[in-house]
Amino acid sequence: MRHRIAVIGGGPAGLTFARVLHRHDHPVTVFERDPAPDARPPGGTLDLHENLGQRALGKAGLLAEFQALSRPEGQAMRILDTDGTVLRDWKPRPDDRANPEIDRGQLRDLLLGPLDVQWGRKVTEVVPVTRDGVLVNFADGRQETFDLVVGADGAWSRVRPAVSSATPQYTGVTLVETSLDDVDTRHPGLARLIGDGSMAVYGVNRALVAQRNSGGHVKVYAQFRAPLDWHTHLDGLDLADAEAVRSSVPALFDGWAAPVLDLLRRGTAFVRRPLHVLPVSHTWAHVPGVTLLGDAAHLMPPLGVGANLAMVDGAELAESVAGPGDLDEGVRAFEEQMWARAGRWAKITAAGLERLVSPDPAQALALFDEVQPS
């Protein structure tokens, strides 16, 4: 018997899950709240690790296409002191395929392929056990039932309350994100400063990170420890007013080298991203017919693994439910495996955030030296 399976959310977790099921010829319905794939900017670049995101793409049969699209040179990492001195300048070997970068939009399109996503279908609630299966309520008032509902709907999941009362908590660190376009022609000095991959500067309780995407696009993240409502204390700073942000956010990095601050001063639009996390070892009592993947299950600080884990979750759950065994037993076994893996990474990333945005900037450099291959 073919199970009626729905996945809520068309991010890395949900699309990988659906794509691996598709490869196993198992039907699945993907519900995504965005009205279209390009309804909002897709976000920055992602590095997909050989043993995580790339392994998941292998299970979807998409590894060769990923290798053609991805940017191995984007693995380069440079660290500067706040006065602009280069402290580390790491470049990958030409054959290094450990963590190549890919734009989020390219990854989404690669995973979408032949999938038939129901766009503009925002889920409001999932009710676990009804006589017909699991009930899904939509914002447009419609209802549908399934044998298995998979919550891959990110940090503020509407599926999570069906299995867990946990809610994301603020870490005390906020990002302000901006971007630069055509950096090689319009800002050649900044292009040289950033190099082929990422560049980071660490100061006391703050950091500035710039990451190259494809096509000369650069994402810049100002990171600092601050109360959740920090911007309301800056004379009512309106984050939609790019001119006002351009003049006030660099002041948080007072005394830093001018070219570094230019990364912010030349930014276009600004977005505030307070970092929230779920408890480090978030688990739940198994609920038949409902489970969670990715950020919905284990939201952690963005230290380069969230999308990777989301994709591995998606691929493993798909293989588990596509098999001949009992559906519920397959989901239970998957959850145990996901919780163990996510728990390990949640500890690592929580400790990492403490060191990267730290009162002692030497901690960030030490962390880089511990994890970077020499």
Ligand SMILES: Cc1cc2nc3c(=O)[nH]c(=O)nc-3n(C[C@H](O)[C@H](O)[C@H](O)COP(=O)(O)OP(=O)(O)OC[C@H]3O[C@@H](n4cnc5c(N)ncnc54)[C@H](O)[C@@H]3O)c2cc1C
């Ligand atoms: C600044 C930043 C940089 C990052 N860099 C990296 C990196 O380099 N490498 C890495 O591995 N990770 C990175 N991450 C983490 C990564 O973005 C997430 O872990 C990853 O996107 C999680 O994937 P997901 O599919 O679980 O959730 P999401 O990507 O959040 O996708 C959830 C999807 O569900 C949809 N949705 C939400 N609610 C509903 C609803 N009610 N009904 C229907 N659909 C809904 C959303 O529209 C979205 O499409 C970064 C995160 C941030 C914030």
